[in-house]
Amino acid sequence: MLYTTLKHIHLLTVAVTILLFLFRAALMLWWPNQLRKRWIRVVPHINDTVLLASAIGLMLTIGQYPLVNHWLTAKLMALLAYILLGSLALHRGRSRRIRLLSLVGALVSLGYLLAVARTHSPTLGLF
Ligand code: HEM
Numbered sequence: 329m330l331y332t333t334l335k336h337i338h339l340l341t342v343a344v345t346i347l348l349f350l351f352r353a354a355l356m357l358w359w360p361n362q363l364r365k366r367w368i369r370v371v372p373h374i375n376d377t378v379l380l381a382s383a384i385g386l387m388l389t390i391g392q393y394p395l396v397n398h399w400l401t402a403k404l405m406a407l408l409a410y411i412l413l414g415s416l417a418l419h420r421g422r423s424r425r426i427r428l429l430s431l432v433g434a435l436v437s438l439g440y441l442l443a444v445a446r447t448h449s450p451t452l453g454l455f
Contacts, residue, residue, distance in 0.1 A: 334385040341379035346438065348372045352418050353431055363418060402450035403441060410437040 348371065355362045362368065387393055387400065394400040413434035421427035440452075447453040 331386070331389045334382050334389060337378065338382040338386055341375050341382060342442075344375045345372065345379055348375065349414060349434070349438070356418050356427060356431070398450050399444055399448045402444050406437050406441040406444065410434050410441060413437060 352363060352368065352372070355368070392400055394404045413430045416430035417427050417434050421430050443452045444450060
C-alpha cells in the first residue's frame with residue numbers, strides 16, 4: 329500500500345519533471361527571457377523536492393540503497409549529471425553552443441536514468 333502510493337507519487341513527479349524540463353528547454357531555445365518568470369523558477373524545485381522524497385521513501389521501503397545496490401548508485405550519478413548539465417543548458421551556459429551541447433547531455437542522462445530505473449541494471453541488462 330505504502331509502496332504503491334510512493335511509486336505513484338514518484339512516477340507522477342518524474343513525468344512532471346520531464347515535461348517541465350522540455351518546456352524550459354524550449355523557452356531557452358526560442359524565448360530565453362521567459363525563463364526568468366518566478367513560477368518557472370519555483371515550480372520545478374517544489375516538484376523535484378517531492379520526487380526526491382518519494383525516491384528516499386521507495387529506497388527505504390524496498391531496502392535498496394546507492395553504494396550498496398549498483399543500479400541505485402548509477403541512478404544517483406545520472407541524476408547528478410542531469411542536474412549539472414540541465415543547469416548549464418538552462419541557466420549557466422555562457423554561449424548558445426554550450427547550452428545546446430549541455431541540453432543534449434542532459435537528455436542523454438535522463439534517458440539513461442529512465443532505462444536504469446526500468447532494468448535495475450547500470451549496464452541496462454546488456455551484459
Ligand atoms: C529524474 C530522476 C528520476 C527518474 C526519471 C526516475 C525514474 C523512475 C522510474 C521510471 C521508476 C519506475 C521503474 C519501474 O517501475 O519499472 C522508478 C522507480 C524507483 N526509483 Fe526513480 N527516478 C528518478 C530518481 C530517483 C532517485 C534519485 C532515486 C534514489 C537514489 C530513485 C529511486 C527509485 C526507487 C527505489 C524505485 C523503485 C524501484 C522498484 O520498485 O523496484 N529514483 N524511478
